[in-house]
Each structure stands twice: as structure tokens, then as C-alpha cells.
Amino acid sequence: MNNNTIKNVIILGGGTAGWMTASLMIKVLGKNIGITLVESDKIGTVGVGEATIPPIINFNQALGLDEKEFLRETKGTIKLGIQFENWFRQGQSYMHAFGTIGKNFPFCDFHHFWVRDRLKGGDTDYWDFSLNYQAAINNKFAPLPQIKGTNLQGLSYAYHFDAGLYAQYLRKYSESKGVKRVEGTVKEVKLCPDSGEVQELLLESGKVINGDLFVDCTGLAALLIEKALGTGFEDWSHWLPCDRAIAVPSTGSKPIVPYTRSIAHECGWQWRIPLQHRTGNGIVYSSRHWTDEQAQGVLMNNLDGEALAEPRVIRFRTGRRRKQWHKNVVSIGLSSGFLEPLESTSIHLIQSAATRLIKSFPHQGIKPEEVAEFNRQSQVEFERIRDFIILHYKANQRRDSDFWRECENRDVPETLQRKMELFRRTGKVFRDYDDLFTEVAWQQVLIGQGVVPEDYHTIADGLSDAQLADLFKSLKTLIDGTVKGLPEHEQFLKM
Structure with a gap:
């Protein structure tokens, strides 16, 4: 039974993908497996992924990183959302702010009350009721789990950081816990003639690297998952034309x-x-x-x-690897696919893939069932993010170039078309089980891109006009007062 036990994991490639994967694996699986990371100082990384989304906080906490030290070592700053300028029309902007907006009611999100008010001639701004947005535009921040004296959610945040410095920081962490780093460039990938699995890596130095499971973090080169195993690529450039x-x-x-x-x-x-x-x-x-x-x-x-x-x-080509886990190779990072960084998902996809690998980690040999499930989850995750990114391009009313006109007229995946039409007609939006983005995220981008509902949930009629006005006024007063009491963003960074 023990002959097939997975004991030695080889991560090929450093950078953010390699060292995030190494750090999480050594933290969780370090007592059971050996981890070797092979990288070359001669090979650069893409390294443009400097913006993240809130789940990065969970990743850092899982490693036990100190937030102040992390911000200092990576020259990091706080991120409360993404400001989209000129996307719907030139001169107009909106924010995909993290966190909640307003106050949700049972079975009915807050935006239905806002839509009701708008359809009756109201002129309030949806983002008047976003604590994150108001803090962002006023350059304020402090950790705030809840708005004081209420059960309303406080600030939800992520980070901006120097991706190169983050990789260095995680390298120190990983090596201190037992990850072995090998400097070198791969000269040849040798496959097993019987199984077709990767058997060993031959480095230019002559050194041979053997392993049971290989993690491909070689970026767009996809040295193992594509060049060695030829898994194929699903091209999405017909939906997302930027290359x-x-x-x-x-x-x-x-x-x-x-x-x-x-x-x-x-x-x-x-x-x-x-x-x-x-x-x-x-x-x-x-x-x-x-x-x-x-x-x-x-x-x-x-x-x-x-x-x-x-x-x-x-x-680059936008799309995904058809099999992100094939035989004994798992691709993580840009080797697994590419989605432009419009919603800062590149680093998150590293985090989620590394987490998925640990949850699916093979014991007595690699089972086809766990590989198939890993690939199914990876595909769904990529497709959900793909749809969210396409939405920004599709729902535009710019008339200044062929590029934007083509984006507006281009067909979109049925999954996205259905979601857009449901929201336009009814105001309802439902988060798919495996969707990274919340209902509030979809609401903000849909509304910000001009997809304003024609109707709203019947529950929103449960308040009188006076009660609705009081709700809006009290929420705005509460949010404005909370923001006023927060320190400046730069002041927080110096604490």
C-alpha cells in the first residue's frame, strides 16, 4: 500500500504562485510530505499582480502572518474596492466596493429598496450607503468589523502590495519551515514511458530532481502542464478580445x-x-x-x-487550461490559465488552487476521481470569474471606438446573458454556489454599467415612503459619522 504514497512534491517556478503554494503546503502538510521548489534567478516573473481581494486576509491568517509586518515587508497598502472610470460612458465612474451596502432585509437585498425609490423619482446614489466606498473616497481606514452600536458590517478590505517583495517574504517563511529551494533552469522534462507521468526534471547544471507530484508554477510558459503533457487550452478571446x-x-x-x-x-x-x-x-x-x-x-x-x-x-491569451491537473502535474497560477487583472483575481486564483490541492491531496496514489473533481471545480471557478469580467465590457454605452462598439455587440456566454436579463427585468440577482463574487458585487457592476432594473422585489413595498426616507437618512448619517471618525489611510500605515 505504501509504495504509492505521495511523499515528495516538486514545485517548479517561484514568484507569487510558487511561494504562495509552497508556504501554504508546508504549513498544512509539512509533517507528512517533503517540498522542493525549483526556480532560476535568470527567469523573470510577470509580477504585475499587485492588487488582491478580501480572501487574501484568510490566506495570510492561515500562515500566521502578522499584518503590520506583512505591510511593512511588502510596501503594502489597503484596498477597499476598485474604481471603474469611463467604463459605462466617458466621464462616468463607479466603484466595486468590498463589503455590504445598506441594510439587508430577510429574503430581500437592500438594492430593491433603492430601485423602488429610483423608479419613483428618487435621486440618491447607491454608493451613499456603502461604508467601504465612503471610506475609500475620503482616504480613511482602520480595521472595523462592525459599525459601532449596530449589527451592520464594518469595513471589508484587501491589500495592494509589491508582488516581488511578497514572494521574497513568503520564501523566507517557507524555507524557515522546511521547504528546500533549488536554484536552476530545467533542461529536460523526462516522462515515464509507461504512465506518461513526469518522472524527473533534468537541470542545466546536470542535477536531477525526482518527485511524486509536480506543481507547475512556470507562468505563461506552462512548462509541465502544456509543453510536457499537452493538456490543451480553451481560448476565450472571442469573448475577451484584449491580448x-x-x-x-x-x-x-x-x-x-x-x-x-x-x-x-x-x-x-x-x-x-x-x-x-x-x-x-x-x-x-x-x-x-x-x-x-x-x-x-x-x-x-x-x-x-x-x-x-x-x-x-x-x-497573453485569455482562457484556461483544459485540465489543470493532469496525471501527476497540477498547474497553479498563470500556467493554469489567464484572466486579465480587471477584478484583481490573479493572486486569488493562486490561493484557491493551492487550497483546492491541499483539500484534494492524494494519499495512496493519485486517484482519477479526485483529479476529475479538482478539474471540475477549477473550471467552474474560472468560468464564473470570466462572466463577471465580460460584464464590464458588454454593458457599455461608449460610442468613441470600434473596440467598445464591438464589445457591446459581442455575444456573451448564456450564463451571463441569463443573469443580466434577470436583473434588468426583475432586479433579482442570485449568486451561484461556486461564484467568487457576491450578490452585492454583481449589483454594483450591473448598476454601475447602466443595467438598472425595471422592477424590484415586492417586499420593498413593505415600507411607506416616509419610512423609506427615514431608512436612507439614518443609514447615510450612520455611515458618514463612522467615516468621519476613522484615521487617514496613511496614518494607519504608519501605526
Whole structure:
């Protein structure tokens, strides 16, 4: 029985994906398995994933990391949401703010009351009732689980950080707990002639690396899962046409805002991520509509500081690996697929895949049933995130370029079309079981992109006009007062 026990795990590739995977595996499985990470200082990483979403807090807590130390070591800042500018129409903006909005009632979300008021001529802003949004635009933050004196949720947050520094931080953590790091570049991947599994890695130095289970963290190269095992790729570029990104860091600006900015341009969009020591910038675009030189010109003309390096072009295809676990190789990070960083999901996909691998970790040999379930869950997760990203492009009313007109007229997956039409007609939106994004997240992007419901839940008629006005007034007073009492974001970072 013990001949097939999985004892030695080889992680190929460092960077954020490799070291996040190594740190979580050594923390949870370190007493049972040996972990070796192979990476080369000669091979760079994409390293543009500097914005995260709230589950990253659970990851850091699972490792036992101290938040203040983590922020200091990674030059991190707080993220309360993503500000989308010029996406619906030029000159208009909205925020996908984390956390809740307003006060939910049994069986009926708060936005139904807002829709009722709007359909009767009200002019309140939906985000007046978002604590996260109000704190973000006022550059305020402090850990706040609940609004004082109420049962209303407080601030929900994530981080911006330097991905390279985060990888270094997790490398120290992992090595201190027993992960063995091997420096080297793979010269050859040897497969077992009988099973077709990866048998060993031959490094350029001549060193041979053997293992029972291999984790492919080689990024877009997909050295094991694709080049060695040829699992195939499901291309989603017919839904998401952007296929290039250019990244460049710049000097920081003041104040350091606690949110990411996503700024739509003529043929793509620009990210702006504030860190303690610099700003992360990039532009995502379609090479059918812009040349690299045109995109670079737009990016460089829209920096809020001086460039600190030469712009770097990243070419990609949006989609997913058809099998993210095949034979004895599991792909994690960009080797498993690519979704543009519009909703900051790249690092989260590393976290969720590493967690999924630990939950599915094989014992007496790799069983096809657990591989199939891992792949099913991975596929559903990618598809749900894909739909959420497509929504931003589909629901636009920009008329300034072929790019945006094509996005509006492009067919979308049936799963997304159904959700959009249900919301438009009834105001109802339901979170799928495996959906990363909450109902409130869907509500904000749908409303922000101009998909305003024609109707609302009947429960919203349970309040009189006067009671509804009092509800709105009391919520706004409570939120404004709470934000006023919070420290400045930069003050918190110095604590």
C-alpha cells in the first residue's frame, strides 16, 4: 500500500504562485510530505499582480502572518474596492466596493429598496450607503468589523502590495519551515514511458530532481502542464478580445488612496495601484485595435508620476487550461490559465488552487476521481470569474471606438446573458454556489454599467415612503459619522 504514497512534491517556478503554494503546503502538510521548489534567478516573473481581494486576509491568517509586518515587508497598502472610470460612458465612474451596502432585509437585498425609490423619482446614489466606498473616497481606514452600536458590517478590505517583495517574504517563511529551494533552469522534462507521468526534471547544471507530484508554477510558459503533457487550452478571446498588457512602475503620488483605479481608454484600460514606495501601472489592450506603440503612448501619458523602469510588454491569451491537473502535474497560477487583472483575481486564483490541492491531496496514489473533481471545480471557478469580467465590457454605452462598439455587440456566454436579463427585468440577482463574487458585487457592476432594473422585489413595498426616507437618512448619517471618525489611510500605515 505504501509504495504509492505521495511523499515528495516538486514545485517548479517561484514568484507569487510558487511561494504562495509552497508556504501554504508546508504549513498544512509539512509533517507528512517533503517540498522542493525549483526556480532560476535568470527567469523573470510577470509580477504585475499587485492588487488582491478580501480572501487574501484568510490566506495570510492561515500562515500566521502578522499584518503590520506583512505591510511593512511588502510596501503594502489597503484596498477597499476598485474604481471603474469611463467604463459605462466617458466621464462616468463607479466603484466595486468590498463589503455590504445598506441594510439587508430577510429574503430581500437592500438594492430593491433603492430601485423602488429610483423608479419613483428618487435621486440618491447607491454608493451613499456603502461604508467601504465612503471610506475609500475620503482616504480613511482602520480595521472595523462592525459599525459601532449596530449589527451592520464594518469595513471589508484587501491589500495592494509589491508582488516581488511578497514572494521574497513568503520564501523566507517557507524555507524557515522546511521547504528546500533549488536554484536552476530545467533542461529536460523526462516522462515515464509507461504512465506518461513526469518522472524527473533534468537541470542545466546536470542535477536531477525526482518527485511524486509536480506543481507547475512556470507562468505563461506552462512548462509541465502544456509543453510536457499537452493538456490543451480553451481560448476565450472571442469573448475577451484584449491580448496584450504593458506594465511600468512609477513614483508614487499623494495621498495614497485605499483603492485600485481602472481607467478605460479608447481600446483598452489602465490600472493604477498605489503602494507605499511607488505606483504600479499598466495598460491592457487589444492588438487588433492598437499597436504596442500606441498603447504605450497612452500609458506613459497617463502616469501620475515619473516612470521608474522601461515599459514591459506582456502577450497573453485569455482562457484556461483544459485540465489543470493532469496525471501527476497540477498547474497553479498563470500556467493554469489567464484572466486579465480587471477584478484583481490573479493572486486569488493562486490561493484557491493551492487550497483546492491541499483539500484534494492524494494519499495512496493519485486517484482519477479526485483529479476529475479538482478539474471540475477549477473550471467552474474560472468560468464564473470570466462572466463577471465580460460584464464590464458588454454593458457599455461608449460610442468613441470600434473596440467598445464591438464589445457591446459581442455575444456573451448564456450564463451571463441569463443573469443580466434577470436583473434588468426583475432586479433579482442570485449568486451561484461556486461564484467568487457576491450578490452585492454583481449589483454594483450591473448598476454601475447602466443595467438598472425595471422592477424590484415586492417586499420593498413593505415600507411607506416616509419610512423609506427615514431608512436612507439614518443609514447615510450612520455611515458618514463612522467615516468621519476613522484615521487617514496613511496614518494607519504608519501605526
